[in-house]
Amino acid sequence: MELFANQVLAGIATGAIYACMALAVVMIYQAIDHLNFAQGEMAMFSTFVSWQLMQWGVPYWGAFVLTVAFSFAAGIVIERLLFKPLAKAPILTNVAGFIALYAIINSVAGLIWDFTIKQYPTPFGSSPFLGSQLISTHQAGMIGITLLMLLLLFFFFRFTRVGLAMRAAASLPESARLVGINTSWMIALGWGMASAIGSIAGMMIAPVVFLEPNMMLGVLIYGFAAAVLGGLSSPFGAVMGGFLVGIFENLVGTYIPGVGNELKLPIALALIIVVLVVKPAGLFGRAIVKRV
Amino acid sequence: MSAAEEVEVVTEGQAVEAVPKRAMTLGYGTSLVVLAALVLIPLFVKNFIIFQMTMLLIYGLAVLALNILTGGSGQFSLGQSAFYAVGAYTSAILMEHAGMNYALTLPIAGIVCFGFGFLFGQPALRLSGVYLALATFALATAMPQLLKLGYFEHWTGGVQGLVVTKPDAPFGLPLSQDMWLYYFTLVVTIAIYVASVNLLRSRSGRAFMAIRDNEIAASAMGVDVALYKTLAFGVSAGITGVAGGLGAIAVQFVAPDGYTIQLAISLFLGMVVGGVGWLPGSIVGSAFIIFVPNIAEGISKGLSGAVFGVLLFLVIFLVPHGARQVAIVAQQLAAKLKKN
Numbered sequence: 286m287e288l289f290a291n292q293v294l295a296g297i298a299t300g301a302i303y304a305c306m307a308l309a310v311v312m313i314y315q316a317i318d319h320l321n322f323a324q325g326e327m328a329m330f331s332t333f334v335s336w337q338l339m340q341w342g343v344p345y346w347g348a349f350v351l352t353v354a355f356s357f358a359a360g361i362v363i364e365r366l367l368f369k370p371l372a373k374a375p376i377l378t379n380v381a382g383f384i385a386l387y388a389i390i391n392s393v394a395g396l397i398w399d400f401t402i403k404q405y406p407t408p409f410g411s412s413p414f415l416g417s418q419l420i421s422t423h424q425a426g427m428i429g430i431t432l433l434m435l436l437l438l439f440f441f442f443r444f445t446r447v448g449l450a451m452r453a454a455a456s457l458p459e460s461a462r463l464v465g466i467n468t469s470w471m472i473a474l475g476w477g478m479a480s481a482i483g484s485i486a487g488m489m490i491a492p493v494v495f496l497e498p499n500m501m502l503g504v505l506i507y508g509f510a511a512a513v514l515g516g517l518s519s520p521f522g523a524v525m526g527g528f529l530v531g532i533f534e535n536l537v538g539t540y541i542p543g544v545g546n547e548l549k550l551p552i553a554l555a556l557i558i559v560v561l562v563v564k565p566a567g568l569f570g571r572a573i574v575k576r577v
Numbered sequence: 578m579s580a581a582e583e584v585e586v587v588t589e590g591q592a593v594e595a596v597p598k599r600a601m602t603l604g605y606g607t608s609l610v611v612l613a614a615l616v617l618i619p620l621f622v623k624n625f626i627i628f629q630m631t632m633l634l635i636y637g638l639a640v641l642a643l644n645i646l647t648g649g650s651g652q653f654s655l656g657q658s659a660f661y662a663v664g665a666y667t668s669a670i671l672m673e674h675a676g677m678n679y680a681l682t683l684p685i686a687g688i689v690c691f692g693f694g695f696l697f698g699q700p701a702l703r704l705s706g707v708y709l710a711l712a713t714f715a716l717a718t719a720m721p722q723l724l725k726l727g728y729f730e731h732w733t734g735g736v737q738g739l740v741v742t743k744p745d746a747p748f749g750l751p752l753s754q755d756m757w758l759y760y761f762t763l764v765v766t767i768a769i770y771v772a773s774v775n776l777l778r779s780r781s782g783r784a785f786m787a788i789r790d791n792e793i794a795a796s797a798m799g800v801d802v803a804l805y806k807t808l809a810f811g812v813s814a815g816i817t818g819v820a821g822g823l824g825a826i827a828v829q830f831v832a833p834d835g836y837t838i839q840l841a842i843s844l845f846l847g848m849v850v851g852g853v854g855w856l857p858g859s860i861v862g863s864a865f866i867i868f869v870p871n872i873a874e875g876i877s878k879g880l881s882g883a884v885f886g887v888l889l890f891l892v893i894f895l896v897p898h899g900a901r902q903v904a905i906v907a908q909q910l911a912a913k914l915k916k917n
Contacts, residue, residue, distance in 0.1 A: 373897075374898075375897065377647070380849070381845075381849040381850070384846060385890045388882040388889070389886035393880070396879050396880055513707065513711050550718060551723070554714075554715035557715070561708055561711075561712065562700050
């Protein structure tokens with residue numbers, strides 16, 4: 286029983302990474318209705334920016350705030366420059382655009398900061414949390430930050446005019462335009478926010494997986510899986526999905542014999558597919574009713 | 578969340594454009610020119626370029642298969658690399674362990690993959706859009722790991738993979754191995770292309786397209802949606818499997834890491850660049866995914882990824898509908914010239 290509890294705890298600790306990323310994934314999905322394949326790379330780039338700022342002597346929280354602001358602006362700029370012209374193009378063309386963006390960011394980051402692995406500081410320290418070896422203060426801090434972001438997002442969408450406008454623009458663009466919402470800018474805002482959330486995720490994840498241009502590849506796959514599992518229409522679902530995927534993965538590795546590190550990912554993904562077949566809108570998502 | 582939000586009503590948007598079936602192929606004249614070029618060019622170039630042209634045809638087949646699935650039936654797949662891998666391994670194992678003739682292994686690879694794709698299509702039936710993308714993506718990420726498994730190592734060669742011998746030209750024909758393989762691939766490709774065009778013109782093809790354009794309307798018209806959706810998966814997987822088998826023979830080697838998600842993404846890019854739903858575009862898309870990374874590498878070694886991304890952006894900005902758009906514009910220009 287103790288083994289089980291420990292594995293669940295360790296699963297929650299890794300799950301926090303996925304939850305962070307899944308939150309950014311859901312954010313962009315709410316705004317543009319696609320999964321952005323370049324999301325992880327955008328987060329990685331932001332994390333490198335914060336690292337560079339710290340190298341130049343900016344204190345951690347200063348770099349943190351500057352990076353979030355930079356990422357927000359960068360997200361909007363990317364949308365205005367690259368994806369607004371593609372708004373009328375077929376969806377699959379947009380997906381190709383995400384892949385192109387992925388290749389560009391990855392390669393540019395590799396050129397500026399090269400591919401060696403770098404240490405990244407944590408503001409929470411890395412001593413054991415509440416005397417448990419399985420979860421460090423950094424991981425506890427990361428869970429706290431994720432939940433805080435979730436709370437802020439909830440208040441933003443529920444109680445502010447802009448949040449309401451964004452929801453309207455995402456669910457019924459035509460009607461939203463008729464009541465005077467600038468839907469095009471709402472999409473840009475969605476990109477900015479997703480990019481900012483992604484940058485926070487990146488800065489939280491970097492101390493665990495270390496900083497390098499390819500650090501987000503695996504995380505993004507799990508982040509997608511978590512977001513889809515929880516339901517792409519629900520930020521709360523995405524965070525829960527993240528923790529569930531983390532726990533799944535750990536339990537599978539512990540209890541199913543012959544499952545090494547290599548099979549963890551396929552089995553976790555297979556479980557997710559099973560969940561989706563039973564509940565196609567994800568665990569916490571709303572089923573979308575289609576008008577014929 | 579408020580009660581009004583619980584039931585979100587969305588008018589159904591189309592994921593894949595409706596391409597009329599006549600717009601899916603080339604005219605006779607153009608087809609003959611392309612065919613003549615494909616037959617004659619290898620006579621004048623070096624062996625390495627012949628090898629590249631063979632790969633062009635093979636990836637072209639794989640893109641064509643994805644095109645039937647996405648452009649034809651409107652389903653999305655990021656898992657084509659898995660079917661490609663199964664085809665490649667089927668051919669390789671039959672040739673190396675059972676000593677079978679390479680040409681005979683291809684139909685078997687096709688049939689095995691058809692079965693695999695048809696079965697995979699069953700659970701995928703309940704999923705659409707991003708969910709289907711994730712499911713197929715999972716298949717693609719799982720495949721290399723499954724091929725490395727210890728249980729199958731006797732057959733698959735584990736991480737090492739298998740070495741495949743390249744066939745000689747039969748009947749003592751005075752052709753180099755590369756050239757023989759090229760013409761062999763060309764014949765297979767043309768046969769599959771013609772079969773695919775006919776498939777899309779047939780009753781089944783119309784059923785695919787009806788599902789793509791409006792699933793509910795299609796089922797109201799009496800189309801067995803479940804059957805045709807899984808059938809589309811099966812056909813697509815089968816063709817990809819044949820391409821995989823040919824690929825294994827051409828590169829003389831199969832290994833798990835040759836069939837990662839990157840291959841699936843490349844095939845997807847090939848389809849978008851060639852034009853979704855336009856079958857001849859498959860070869861253009863295939864050329865893009867084979868040659869553009871090399872060109873990018875040539876322009877800048879350190880920034881090859883960025884150059885590739887920029888080139889891809891250029892293509893989708895200038896022609897968001899891919900090579901099909903170019904072909905349509907060219908056709909209109911030609912018609913105008915004729916009038917004058």
